[in-house]
Amino acid sequence: MPELPEVETVRRGLIPKLEGRIIQKVEVYRYDLRVPVPADLPSRVEGRRIERILRRAKYLLFEVEGPETILIHLGMSGHIFLDTGSGDFRRQKHDHVIFHISGGCRAVFNDVRRFGSVDLLPRGAPETDERLRSLGPEPMGNAFSPAVLLEAINRRSGPVKPALLDQRLVAGLGNIYVSEALFRAGVSPRRKGRNISQRQADRLVDAIRSVLGEAIEAGGSSLRDFTGTDGELGYFQHRFQVYDREGLACSNKNCGGRVKRIVQAGRSTYFCGRCQN
DNA sequence: CCGCGGGCCTGCGCGC
DNA sequence: TGCGCGCAGGCCCGCG
Numbered sequence: 001m002p003e004l005p006e007v008e009t010v011r012r013g014l015i016p017k018l019e020g021r022i023i024q025k026v027e028v029y030r031y032d033l034r035v036p037v038p039a040d041l042p043s044r045v046e047g048r049r050i051e052r053i054l055r056r057a058k059y060l061l062f063e064v065e066g067p068e069t070i071l072i073h074l075g076m077s078g079h080i081f082l083d084t085g086s087g088d089f090r091r092q093k094h095d096h097v098i099f100h101i102s103g104g105c106r107a108v109f110n111d112v113r114r115f116g117s118v119d120l121l122p123r124g125a126p127e128t129d130e131r132l133r134s135l136g137p138e139p140m141g142n143a144f145s146p147a148v149l150l151e152a153i154n155r156r157s158g159p160v161k162p163a164l165l166d167q168r169l170v171a172g173l174g175n176i177y178v179s180e181a182l183f184r185a186g187v188s189p190r191r192k193g194r195n196i197s198q199r200q201a202d203r204l205v206d207a208i209r210s211v212l213g214e215a216i217e218a219g220g221s222s223l224r225d226f227t228g229t230d231g232e233l234g235y236f237q238h239r240f241q242v243y244d245r246e247g248l249a250c251s252n253k254n255c256g257g258r259v260k261r262i263v264q265a266g267r268s269t270y271f272c273g274r275c276q277n
Numbered sequence: 278c279c280g281c282g283g284g285c286c287t288g289c290g291c292g293c
Numbered sequence: 294t295g296c297g298c299g300c301a302g303g304c305c306c307g308c309g
Binding site: 002003006034058073074075076077113115116131165167174175176177243244267268 | 305
Binding site for chain 1: 278279280281282283285286287288
């Protein structure tokens with residue numbers, strides 16, 4: 001599931017347990033993730049301190065002491081489990097990389113479908129690594145604005161929904177939050193990018209920020225209850241207004257319409273045909 | 278440059 | 294209960 005809010009929630013959950021600690025040992029059980037795990041990952045990071053944990057779009061960056069940064073992507077089914085080290089630890093199916101941290105805690109990268117990745121970057125990599133370099137602005141940051149969005153979206157001839165999934169346009173949205181943001185903004189997913197108006201760009205930026213912000217808050221509250229027993233970070237209950245609600249009533253008062261599902265560029269899109277134009 | 282379709286994997290839920 | 298199918302929240306590549 002992980003889109004920007006889930007990844008941010010994972011980051012916030014990891015910080016108190018990992019930042020400032022030493023990576024004592026790394027065990028790799030599968031190297032064949034979507035991007036191969038560097039064969040010498042353990043020797044390159046063992047014994048080094050995790051100085052900062054950052055996020056860029058849906059990527060997590062562990063800045064470790066020395067010249068390299070660990071770059072983690074959760075793909076579609078990736079998780080990071082935190083094991084506090086109190087009980088007896090058993091490796092689960094699909095646990096691919098285990099970081100043993102000073103103080104007895106473990107951070108476990110688990111990914112059923114192996115669309116995720118655990119990789120290394122030269123530190124200061126945003127300028128050098130193509131994966132990060134090609135990303136558009138952070139939606140919650142100052143570089144993202146109605147003017148920036150409008151300029152980029154108006155160059156698109158295709159429908160706005162698949163365009164918003166393009167990480168070069170704005171970084172961190174996935175299939176769920178794009179549907180949710182378009183609903184909040186009252187913009188049809190089928191509208192052509194070139195036909196988006198100034199006013200719609202204003203509404204879209206507001207909608208993107210509010211839907212992501214609320215989801216990050218919901219993730220934050222899930223962290224406050226985090227006991228460390230199951231150790232699963234970043235997955236939390238969240239109510240969606242259209243996503244996966246095909247056939248259910250539109251949640252706008254007085255609308256009376258129903259949520260529709262269509263497929264665009266091979267992905268499901270959910271929307272209300274009455275409220276979104 | 279843009280838009281789309283396919284592929285990468287495994288697991289789950291559905292209809293039969 | 295078992296089987297086959299479609300589907301899944303990401304991303305990259307190649308084609309037109």
